[in-house]
Amino acid sequence: MSRVRRLMLRSALPVILVLLVAPILPTSALGQQEMPSGTTSERIAELRRRLSEAQGRESDLLALIQESDKRLAELNTIVADLTTRLEDARRRLGSAQYDLDYATAAYLNKLDAVEHADRLYVATRDRLSLRIIRMYKDGNLGEVDLFLNAKSIAELGQGRSYLNRVAADDEQSAAHLAELRDTLDGERLLLEDTRANLLESRNRIDAETDELTRLHADNQAARDLANAESENQRQLLTQVLADKNQTQRMLDELEGASNRAASDLGIEGSRGNPSIVPGYFVWPADGPLTSRFGTRVHPISGAKKLHAGVDIGAPSGAPIRAAASGLVLRAGPYGGYGLATIIDHGNGLATLYAHQSRIGVSAGQQVTQGQTIGNVGSTGYSTGPHLHFEVRINGQPRDPLLWFPERG
Secondary structure, eight states, rough: OOOHHHHHHHHHHHHHHHHHOOSSGGGOOOOOOOOOOOOOOHHHHHHHHHHHHHHHHHHOOOOOOOOHHHHHHHHHHHHHHHHHHHHHHHHHHHHHHHHHHHHHHHHHHHHHHEEEEEEEEHHHHHHHHHHHHHHHHHHHHHHHHHHHSSSSSHHHHHHHHHHHHHHHHHHHHHHHHHHHHHHHHHHHHHHHHHHHHHHHHHHHHHHHHHHHHHHHHHHHHHHHHHHHHHHHHHHHHHHHEEEEEEHHHHHHHHHHHHHHHHHHHHHHOOOOOOOTTTTOOOOOSOOOOEEOOOEEEOTTTOOOOEOSSEEEEEETOOEEEEEEEEEEEEEOOOOGGGGEEEEETTEEEEEEEEEEEEEEETOOEEEOTTEEEEEEBBBBBOSSSHHHHHHHHTEEEEEEEGGSSSOO
């Protein structure tokens, strides 16, 4: 199998590979990430699922990019080889064309020489033929005239010798020209064969050049397509990484807010061992209990996560009341909790009020039980207006319902 033929077979494969390898990633999953709905634990579980999905997409894209890079390297090697061979073929084609042009010019010059020698031969032959015809018609009158006009025996001999020399010269010239013409014609035939061989060689190189040009163009197109596919995959990877990082930040903030509250209360809050007294707290907002405290399993991801408080459904702007009297430790933006207030009730007991639309107190302020401290909202990682309420003992979350009176 010729090298050009092998290159033809090799060049077809990358084109097919590029066309068959389609993006396997759902582009609908890419873009601005929104906080999922549900309780805090459900939102965390959903974010973990998204994070795992993003990591899978990242792995798939990295594998595709690795394959694309390998395919590009192969195509670059083929294109470079074809470029070298094409340049060599073009040089050989130029050289073959030069040799053909030179041989053609030599052939035409030799043809002119043959035709010129043939014309001289014909002229000499015609002249000799005319003399023979004239002598035939005149018989021996030429010799008679020479005899009658000769003034001496010596002059008669000279005249006869001259006539013989002229006849011999004509015959010799004709023979010489015939020989020269035949020699030149033989050389012309050799040049004609040489020219035919050079023409065949030039045409073969020309066909090879055309084939290499086509292969070069096909592989360049395949390389451009593979390069565009690789660039598209890298752009997708950039978006996937951005989505993954955004999801990770949301997850960190959502999980970190609870950890931060525990840390802040552990550092700044009171310490103690408070008793659980049902009815010690008043309800901080009016509305139904939409989510309870506790660990739950997400039905999709299977992840277990603690919901560190309770959610009370209430319209945006509804008043939020202090569950008990105490000292405001925090009042303002608080990570995934949004606008939040933390009140220290002493003896290690504290309460947290999250996702407020407005805060009505400030850090260091003393508040009384039932005092309005802010308004219900949906700030931070929240899917809608509600109050997320937590109870902490020495920074650790406890079930808030243990301190509330029974709801009628």
